Amino acid sequence: MRREQYIDRAQFCKEVMDNPSNEMFHRLIRCNRGNRNRDLMCIMENGELHYSATEQTQRFSKYFVDLAVPKDKGYDSEFLDLCNVRHNIIQKLGEQENITPKFSTQNICDAIKKLLSGKATDELSLAAEHFKNFPAIVTQFLTDFFNTIMKDKLIPHIYLSLAL
Structure with missing residues (x-):
């Protein structure tokens, strides 16, 4: 044994x-x-x-x-180039005044449903469960928030300070 x-x-x-x-x-x-x-x-x-x-x-x-520490294991530079091309296309589309993607409350509800439960909280002590348990409260706020970002093409300063 x-x-x-x-x-x-x-x-x-x-x-x-x-x-x-x-x-x-x-x-x-x-x-x-x-x-x-x-x-x-x-x-x-x-x-x-x-x-x-x-x-x-x-x-x-x-x-x-x-x-x-990340190790370089054959990084795919073609994939990076493809991502940069996509980024440039999205940026050019965003610069056109007549094209503004709009989020619906259904888009936000679908995204909230896909959040994983039981994960760590963020800097504000918010967890996925907060969003999942009160979708009616946060859905409209998040819809307006994301649509404002897309319309103004600016991320609010309060969000940037939290992300850092």
């Missing part, structure tokens, strides 16, 4: 190192919170064993900081 546990731990550690992801990070945290991995005495990084909790913490910290 100990051998099986050792093999499972070794495979898990190899998987974490070979395929780093947010899911693996959270799985590792959950494993370390449980009682089953209390006998893990060291971790290995580049062939070097680290026994102290401080060293292990530093190694994991370094590893996940490195994981968080």
